[in-house]
Amino acid sequence: MSAGPYNYSYIFKYIIIGDMGVGKSCLLHQFTEKKFMADCPHTIGVEFGTRIIEVAGQKIKLQIWDTAGQERFRAVTRSYYRGAAGALLVYDITRRSTYNHLSSWLSDARNLTNPNTVIFLIGNKSDLEAQRDVTYEEAKQFADENELLFIEASAKTGDNVEDAFLETAKKIYQNIQDGSLDLNAAESGVQHKPLQPGRNQPQNQPNPTKEGCAC
């Protein structure tokens, strides 16, 4: 295989979690497509997005899993936390209930990811200042108490969206540099270089006696 398409040296896995309707899918879309989706349907499952970014001169491929926020899916979406290097925990600044549920989301994130997973708290819909229901200070205090990174953002205007994703990556990269994140650990959520050829790809040669396809 030529190295062409894989010109990045790390893959980071992210998950986005939080109550339904807080804007998780819009944040992902804004980050990957730089567009706002005004009438985005509820996520029934887990959406997948990817983008290559640069941190300290290194190309990093982000693989982002945007989970369904509806309560009935909670048991299923929990299985996606495993092996995440970064977790974006989102609430809606105009709906207090979404903020009140943070501690439950946070305990899932802490229990189901590894201790080095970077958790970033995002107060979304900052463009709706008039309807604000949760103050910046209050949320900031919650973030500090729980040692979370924190930012208010708007998936609509794109304000701070880029920063949230990039800051998370920077923090992960830092953890790798200072050795606190062990890349060899099974669930670090980080891969150095893409998979070795052979492990996940067929070798570039045919087998004279195998069937072509089962389809």
Place this chain on the structure above:
Amino acid sequence: MESLIANLQAQLPSGHRIVTISFSLKHSFSLEAGLVQEWIRTNRLLVLVENSTESALLIYIVSKNVADEFSLERTIPLDTEFKCEIDTASANIVTTDIFLKLSRKKVHLLFEMLPGFKANKFVDEVVKASEVANKKRAPPNFSWLEVYNPQLVWESTTGSDSEQPTSAATELQPSSQNCHDAIPAHLNHKSDSELSSPDVTAHRSSIATGGATPIAARESVVRYQMALRETAYTDLRQISIFLGTYNVNGQPPTSGLADWLSVDKDPPDIYAVGFQELDLSKEAFLFNETPREEEWLRAVIRGLHPKGKYRKVKLVRLVGMMLIVFIQEKHWAYVRGVASEFVGTGLMGKMGNKGGVAIRLDLHNSSLCFVNSHLAAHTEEVERRNQDYLDICNRLVFSTTFPSKAIKDHDQVFWIGDLNYRLSGDLDLLRVKDLLDQSNYQALLQYDQFRAQHAARKIFVGYQEGPILFRPSYKYDPGTDNWDTSEKNRAPAWCDRCLWKGDNVQFKEYRSHPGLRMSDHKPVSCLLECGVKIIDTVRYRRIYEEVMKKLDKLENEFLPQVSVDSTEINFGNVAFNEGATKILTVANTGQVPVQYEFIKKHRDSKYCKPWLACEPYTGFLMPGDNSYITLEILVDKRTAWSLNSGLDELYDILVLHLDGGKDIFITVSGNYQKSCFGCSIEALIQMHQPIAQVAPETVCQLEKAAYPSIDPGNDSDSKQPVLAVPKELWFLLDELYRRGMDTPGLFEQPGLSTEIAAIRKTLDESLPDTLPGSVHSVAESLLIFLETLKEPIIPFSLTQKALDGCGAFPSCKTVYSCLPLSHQHVFKHIISFLKEVLLHSSKNGLDAKTLVALFGSALIRLPPPNYPLGPSISLSLNQPHLDRKRCMFIHHFLVNDLDD
């Protein structure tokens, strides 16, 4: 796959959990000492097991002739000495396969695996397990592996020289007797629960490893693209196939078979020889044992074409149906993926007096499937024959292949057998014989039921048959060429047929062989020339590279996208044993091909609850294409109780995963109509109303109270039972007492599923004076009722005792006296019923043997594999053994008096 894993798991000591398995070809086997160096490629089954914190690989030999037989070759502890690599260098053979190199100390093994999601998953798990071993602080203790190989004693090693559980002696004799003893080698018995569709589950390795799913998606795309271009890199080679079918009417081979099997000038490349009614004895029917198998096999071997040198590919038999495939020695090296399966369509949909047996194989790049079937008899039973055919098509799945394959999934299918279609009844027998005397077959074939059903596309759609220019193969006076002169005076018919389906098949010969006079049928044979696909490696390589280039371009631009027509599927009311299906449409709305698969959720053992199945559960979709997934809900005896007791509900969230992309959640729900089938005796005797009139919560409570261990909190006061025996049982027995005692074929003739459903509904909803349906449907309902009880009449805790004590009546009586009171009542009722049935045997034709066999398996059952009792059943008990012991146990009660 799932059933294979369950099967293997059931044979391992408790605590040893199978993590994942993989098939592979062992490519080479070498000791560093250089003693052995061979290039024999034989199939291996690799099984990764874990026991608390440690893991080991069990390597089984898969016998080439009997693909579903395994014997343990060796065990490899995953300790710090163990290494696992993907070998790219040793590919001096042209191949796309993955080479997995395992080494530990002096042992080096190279395994060849088909690339794909499964292989990746397997390798991922092995790598993960060995990483765990490397990180482990505690000293290794693999003494738990000793059970697999009792001769070898594990020594905790600090010095690296000491030999480990795989001693040199075992290295050199891979299939030493020991290993056979440690693991029962026969995994080929199928329990009826396995007859349901095979389920394969996939792990989400991408979640665990944190990425690189797009690369996984790529493989299926490559495989698909290569398949599309298959004709561009394959050539056809002609091989000849001889199909032979013979209903031998229970006779032994008293004369040679050369007049049937080697009448052509040249030896065929492949023989597929099928028999029906190999053995008509009760033993064969009840225990699937017969000396005829060996006798006829020998006769066939003696009758094969003398100019060819043949090897037996496989033999499969179900009661009287046997199929043997031979191939000329020179082709053997190109044969892979040999597997066999069978489906019984007799009484209760599983008895093997009717049904089909099949053998599949890959020859070069083509997949071939041979089916031998014996369909329902009698002129008027056309619909039942059609149903038998459809049942075989639907239920026969080769589950040991990757991925599992149904009959239709083969390039070429050859179907032979006593299909039993007759000349339609309105034809006068004298006229038939008259036309036959004139050899006017064409006139007669107008009345051939097979031709009529085939033309109406009710059966064998897409199959072809050669022109019939021979006399009907049925029915003759044995030993002669004269038409049947017996009392029954059966009309002649072309019962025995040979059909084929697929491209590149050329018809050569179709004939019967009247010279063989052992049976009331004549054998029939058909000779075909078939094009088998062979890969041209040079062209393959060029095309492969083109595909890769094209994909490289696409991959980084697009992610897979699909839409589904519904994410909430509600089945409404669901009744016991009445399946319902819904279709889920999956449309590829993206720009790249999509590989989708239902994947299991964290910690679940299957992608869906046991009462649900998705077909197909995985598939491949080109952009713009649609795929229709059938979701089938079926609450049967395995799941009814958990729904009755409220431990489970008809609600599940399925995860539809796109390789390299998103997941979609499909919520499935339904409203289960509680039924008296699938309850426990304890709960049933508390209900004097029909179950449909009892509040669902009350049913839950009663069931939970019957099993306090399952729900300790629910310690509700154990009430006095309101009934001595379940009223439903009483109604069924009463109906048979009144209507059935003198009915010929009682308990031997299957009932009708619609009537059985009506009987169940009647029992669930009312306190009936009479039950609907025929006597046979009532009789089958009774058996189903007993089989579906949460615990059999002889509870699982006493199964072992009953089987052990089956030799003498006093010990059987002791077992009886240990039964809970309610079970004693029921047992007594049934025994006196059976005695009564036997009093009428001159009318109903039943004998004690058949009766005890039927009721033995209903009254004494083996606990399910995960039953919490602790396995007290010895693993060596094979099916015929078990059946005999159950029969003996019941039989004692029929010939002795309980009250003595």
